[in-house]
Amino acid sequence: MFVLGIDPGLSRCGYCCLDTDGRAHTTMAIGVLTTPPDAPVPQRLAELASDLRSLFDELQPQAVAVERVLFQVNVRTAISVGQASGLVLAEAAGRGCEVVEYSPNQVKGAVAGHGAADKNEVATMVQWLLGLSRPPHPADAADAAAIALCHIAISGTTVGAAR
């Protein structure tokens, strides 16, 4: 099954789509959707919504894992991250995908073994788990891969058995 991990954001929205049987994973797509920081926020949100539609059209994921927005983490960007996450969750659920949110600590714990892992540790573990030649760049893409891997780890036994 195709699992799409998304790290929502308005400047950089990370995504990573893995084809998995619950144990072995193939990286189908990994990258970031960006919008111009100097454009008005409504325009940027419309652009992100359009890019998300294209991404879902192309990848046709069955499951979508999204990092949960926690406002205490970064108040400065909390509003735009919340708005971006709204677009992601609505697009995924509107298409009938399974949609699950994970906290940053759940994602770090599932991938790096502890919830206090820094960005470099997460990127290095993602590189190793996916057999990549180098850590994914930028960090938002690595985070999206970690979110997809977190979903596979947490729902792992049912993914392999049910599909």
Added chain:
Amino acid sequence: MFVLGIDPGLSRCGYCCLDTDGRAHTTMAIGVLTTPPDAPVPQRLAELASDLRSLFDELQPQAVAVERVLFQVNVRTAISVGQASGLVLAEAAGRGCEVVEYSPNQVKGAVAGHGAADKNEVATMVQWLLGLSRPPHPADAADAAAIALCHIAISGTTVGAAR
């Protein structure tokens, strides 16, 4: 021109569409879009996105005024209000509407004369300004009308002159 005011929210998203020449206004539509509180958030966001598309299809507004999300006001609902506002702003800008955000204080100041006006004062002023037989209900619908009136008041001279 048609000005659509929106008070974003996931449980109740208020809307009010006014046909205006900058001075006289006709209420074309007023109400709330609701989603079931017991459904999963992604489903509710998908439902709201679909209802917003239908509303925009029906009303074809030229300008959309949206209440700005301020996280200090209500931390408990800030996440879902931010997610809902993302859907509204993306839908409006994606259709090429003029999109403007106003703070709660700007809206209250424009309609009731002072930024500390309570919900009853706002609803009563909306009733009077729109010549309604009673204050709009629920408060989210009255707030949406106040947001549309705020946009007309602030952009008033250009609305009348340019369109």
